[in-house]
Amino acid sequence: MAQHRRQNVKTVRRIAGTTAIAAVATLAGPAAANAAEVVVPNTDYSFNVEGLENVPNIDQIPNVDQYVPSLSAQETTSTTNYSAEAPAQPATSSTGQQVVDAVYSKIGSPYGWGAAGPSTFDCSGLTSWAYAQAGKEIPRTSQAQASGGTPVAISDLQPGDIVAYYGGASHVGIYVGNGTIVDSLNSGSTVSERPLDYMPIHSAVRF
Structure with a gap:
């Protein structure tokens, strides 16, 4: 019974943490036409939050892609585009x-x-x-x-x-x-x- 209770506490903490992120994002971010899916890792819980992907710097939250899978695809695209910019210029002799x-x-x-x-x-x-x-x-x-x-x-x-x-x-x-x-x-x-x-x-x- 004690082990089962600890597992439930961990699940509750994950749900609470994810819900808090989503709540803050809903208050801070502008509304958007498309909602982002937020999932709780290792559970069947998920819900949609409008405008979540538009919250400034949300992609900087550690492991955010575990909670918002759609951000993982955005991060890959952004990194690829960035690496394609501004080719290095050859060094000139002093x-x-x-x-x-x-x-x-x-x-x-x-x-x-x-x-x-x-x-x-x-x-x-x-x-x-x-x-x-x-x-x-x-x-x-x-x-x-x-x-x-x-x-x-x-x-x-x-x-x-x-x-x-x-x-x-x-x-x-x-x-x-x-x-x-x-x-x-x-x-x-x-x-x-x-x-x-x-x-x-x-x-x-x-x-």
């Missing part, structure tokens, strides 16, 4: 990444004093050429580049930033990420990748 791609393409090119490409470079000739490939014009000399951009802390470097070296900013290279730069160092060398701290750092800038 200026910094374009600069990095350009300078990487010149690794192995020989050093030439006063040269700014496209086959030989001095240090600032390489940096200005790489920025030009990204559609951005920057000052030509290392000192002008070091003073012309926006100062950046070494800890905040991003690929494409220019790093100046030595006391008078007499040398520059392009930061390419992972603690390395690409530069055209001196006569007899080629454009190469080397550690960021290979030389005494003067400053860093971003254009």
Whole structure:
């Protein structure tokens, strides 16, 4: 007998909860021409409530489709329509990444004093050429580049930033990420990748 009474209590609770949802929905929602069927799970009880499907955010109630089966079909249709909207747009390269791609393409090119490409470079000739490939014009000399951009802390470097070296900013290279730069160092060398701290750092800038 005790077990039978517990089952009845559960059924009554389900009926009461469903009835309360339906009652609130009837008060809050606008009337509609078509009524939605409300069922009590695991029982033979069901009844119709006009305007239930029009109640704002009713589909957000946990497991509401167990009580109002018609909402399950609406939710599936809504999700399908939403996923079909607005295809993803392809990502575009940032200026910094374009600069990095350009300078990487010149690794192995020989050093030439006063040269700014496209086959030989001095240090600032390489940096200005790489920025030009990204559609951005920057000052030509290392000192002008070091003073012309926006100062950046070494800890905040991003690929494409220019790093100046030595006391008078007499040398520059392009930061390419992972603690390395690409530069055209001196006569007899080629454009190469080397550690960021290979030389005494003067400053860093971003254009």
